Amino acid sequence: MPLLERVSTLLRANINDLIEKAENPEKLLKQLVLDMENQLLQVKTQVAIAIADQHLLERKRQEHEQEIAEWKRKAELAVARRHDDLARAALERVISFERLTKGFAEQAEDQKLEADTLRQTLHKLEQKLSETKAQCEILIAEHRRARVLKRATDAHQHVGATQDSAIGRMKSKVRRESAENLAAGEVLLPATLEDRFRSLEEQEQVELLLTQLKERAALPASTPE
Template identity: 45%
Template sequence: MNLLERVLTLLRANLNVVVENADDPEKALKQLHLDMRNQLVQVKTQVATAIAEGIKLQKRQQECEAAAESWLHKAEQAVQQHNDEAARDALVHYNDLTRQAEHFLNLKQNQDRLVSMLRSALRQLEGKIVEVQTTLETLETRKRNALIQQRVLEALNKQRESGVEGTPSPTSPSEGEIRMRARAQRQQQASNPRPKTTANLEQQLQQLRKRSAEPTTNLEMPKEEPTTLSPRRTTDQLAASQPAPPRLLNSGELDLEKLKKLLNTEQG
């Protein structure tokens, strides 16, 4: 098998088939890439040799053509001198050299075609090498991606297994912790007094005292120290702690009923 046949065999190689049929596609492609690189060096050498041979053939052709022209000139001179024998001998040499020149011309044309074929094979082989290199890089990329995916899946499986065993994640609280925090917040809210509600009750109590004292100017009401009422005290306790207003005034009773309604509304 000559060089061109080996190159054509490599060029006809289907990379997809090589990858599918090979036990180790990456190894097979690397071997194919190595063979192509070796053939590429040989093709380049053969192209240079063919070009040099073509130049030699062209030079021989030119030499034969020049010699044939010289013998033709001698034959013309012999004819002018009426020397037919010398003219015949010169024409014989002319015809031989002319045939040799045509032979070298044919060889030169064949050599040029060979050089053209070798150059075309060289370009195709270079393109095939690039294709093989690209396929190799693609396989290597897929291999790396597969390894990364495998590691990610292994990590996820380990995390899932740890979750099944009941190991809580260090970044997320458990359900029991969430319940305990909610219960503590509710207890803290229940134990803290409501300053705004207490202030409103004190203000309403002062207003009640003023209204109760207005109708009885001659009767001095005993002064009591203001007491802080808890929001949870009932309306009956509040009414029992206040001094009873004179029964002669119905307006005080009406005001007291309004105050009870207000207190019930605030506690509601």
């Protein structure tokens, strides 16, 4: 769906690459956080809707199971009173409700998987938003310091800096960039490690769901009474 595609784009966003291409890094970072907050709100809404639909389908399945039990009781009553025509009609209702029950059960299972997917997406987006906010604060502070330093450097050059002072400024810039790269690496490393553990946990959850589906599929089908 388009919503999950937009969220996926935000989750894959490389902040450093965006900053390199941006004319106004601060404005871009603030807009990125705002976009993520808006998408987070939409995903929360979709999660709530998916869960509500899942509960509705489950309730419909349960209602139809109750109808099956009721019509079976009526069929048994008709047989006991030797009304075979009524018993047949009741059993036809049983078969019809069993078919509907199966359909609602399948839809409920599909809806559960969709709700789980949305929950996982919401969790990832919440974590990404938290990480991005912290990262943006660091990068904005670095950007402001760089601008201040650039103005100071420009002023120094304007009054006529010597060659030695120019070399000194270059060394300072190189050291600052190295420090920024190190800081960026330290910020990104925990997120990469967490992503690896989250991926491992998601794979285990998928395998568990698959095993459960296979076990359910292996159960013998019930025959109409």
